[in-house]
Amino acid sequence: MAYSVNSETINNATEVINQLAIFLRTAKVHNINNTAVISATDKFVSLVNNIIGLENTIVLEIRGEYFYFNDYRIRYSPEYILNLDSLIREFKKVELGTILIKNKISPEDIKVFIGLFLKSHLSENPFDYLKDGMSDIASIQLKKIQTISDETLDKRKIVKRIYFNAVSFYKEIFNKVRNDEKINLKRAKRVITSVINQIIEQEQILLGMTAIKDYDEYTYHHSTNVSILSVALGRRMDMNHKMLIDLGIASIFHDIGKIEVPNEILNKPSNLNDSEWRIIKKHPKWGVNAILKMRSIDDLTINSAIVAFEHHMNINHTGYPQVENPAALDLFSRIVSIVDQYDAMTANRIYRSNPMSPDTTLRELQEKSWEKLDPLVFKFFVNMIGIYPIGTLVMLNSKELGLVFENNQDFLHRPRIMIISDNKGNWIKGHLVDLADKNGNDEYLRTIIKTMNPKHYNINLAEYLL
Ligand SMILES: [Fe+2]
Ligand SMILES: [Fe+2]
Structure with missing residues (x-):
């Protein structure tokens, strides 16, 4: 892919698409001359013209379930996913695949476009209707969508929604813990239950979601991935539903202690020095504190606290934190430590310019870490993600x-x-x-x-x- 766009343009691009979604929705409910519509039009036009001034052209294109802006894939973040999804649906309804803008546009151009767009739904050939109507407007060109839709796309959509729902839920938890607010564990159970159901029905698609590592806000995705991979592994090991819920919740909280780690260290682009490492190594203990503060003590709290404390210890106790007379690691901790390392090693993080491919990671774990990881759990893990994991x-x-x-x-x-x-x-x-x-x-x-x-x-x- 060509990555010629700068970060300001990327933000603008996301904003253009978001604004287009809002604007379409407004135009649908109100008359086209309504003030809300006019102000949305003006906002959209000035955003677009601004970018045209910088980039000369705008190519807004749908590929699969994504928008591409001048060949740059617009990333989904929880704030935008609903608008982006609804816009993709609208485009597909009228078979619109690409909008090409070559010159500055006027509010009148956009008014014509929206008018046609909304009416084209009624036409038998919506795209032709739209394109013919726009033929006088030279600055905007339209192309028809390439269809690849089939049943699997629909299944993927459902899984995608559940995945992003889990991510935004985790983000919410993270912020609540940071602000000392109460966590709604009922909702946590619901989120984990929907993940478990998808694992039973569409395990491979959900595992595929965890294989995509270039999302923004990796911290949130990491905890979600670890939770999904842990539950999938637990299911392979024949755990019952209640255990899977406990495991899913414990694993989603495994890194909660990182709220205490300053962002400069968490997101540091270069290697950490000794004193920074000492701080990172405190996150298991901080995690226990955060979890115990969350609610009264019960099984769920205890499981989560144990996993938070033990997930970097290794079965041979060579990791951290170091304790006197260590006991054998809890089963949940042994599961989480494997998937945690796997996800972190394959991740495309800021400070890891060269993430390892999934198959290399597996080999590396097998060769270098065999005495640190539970061999039986590891075997289940390899069986689950395959010798060639999804995405290889x-x-x-x-x-x-x-x-x-x-x-x-x-x-x-x-x-x-x-x-x-x-x-x-x-x-x-x-x-x-x-x-x-x-x-x-x-x-x-x-x-x-x-x-x-x-x-x-x-x-x-x-x-x-x-
Ligand atoms: Fe950790
Ligand atoms: Fe982690």
Whole structure:
């Protein structure tokens, strides 16, 4: 992807899309000459013209479930997800895929556009209706959407919503704990229950959501990912529903002690020095304090406090905090410490310019950390995420490149792959193949020959996995 845009433009871009969503909604309820609509129009026009002044052109495009702004994918954050989602729905309804703006626009241009947009719903060919109506306005060009929609897209949508709901819930918890407010554990249980249900029905899609690491506000996503991966692992280990809820809640709070760590240290782009490390290493103890302060003591509190305290200890007690006469780690802690390390190592964090690919991380954990991790839990973990975890970039013997899209539980080395480059090296629109498929002579059609580093190819996982 081309990343030529600066951060100010990115903010503006998100704002343009957000504003367009608000503006469309306002125009739908009010008359087009209503003052609210006029002021929304003016705001939108000045935002757009501002960017045109900086960038010359604006290409606003839908790819899959995302908006792209001059080839830059607009990231979802909890504040914007509802508006972005509703705008994508509106665009799809009228089959609008791309808006291309080449010159400054006037409020009249936008008025014409909105008028046509709202009426086009009634037409049999909404896109043609819209495009014909706009043909006199030279500064704005429209292109039809490329459809790839099918049933799996709908399933993904539901999973995506549940994932982001969990993230925004965690963000809320984090802020409440910071402000010493009471936490609503009933809601926590509801969020975890919806995660558990999705794990039962769509485990692979949900695991795919945790594989996308370039979200903003990684701290929140990390805790959500750890909770999802822990619950998925617990389910693999045959835990019952009540245990899964307890595990889900305990794992979502594992890093809650980090609210005490100053942001400069938490988000430091370079390596930490000794004194900064000493502060980081206090987060398990701070976590226990925060959890005990949250409510009266019961099973849930105790489980969560134990996990917060133990998740960096390692089973051989080589980690932190160091205690005298340490006891064996709790099962929940052993689960959380594995998924926590995995998620952190694969993360695309500010201070980790080179995140490890999922398969390298697994190998690294296996080779370097085997005496620190519970071997049995680790085995379940590998079984769950596969030898080639979702999101791994692989080269096939057909010379095609593909991304691991879904694991095949019966053949861990033969997952389902989304092909993204053909055997001549041309990038192609992803299509799915199953590595377990054979030809008439009982030979596999495709086999993985090696894994590759997606960073080298500038591949954006989110674009394919969502
Ligand atoms: Fe931690
Ligand atoms: Fe963590």
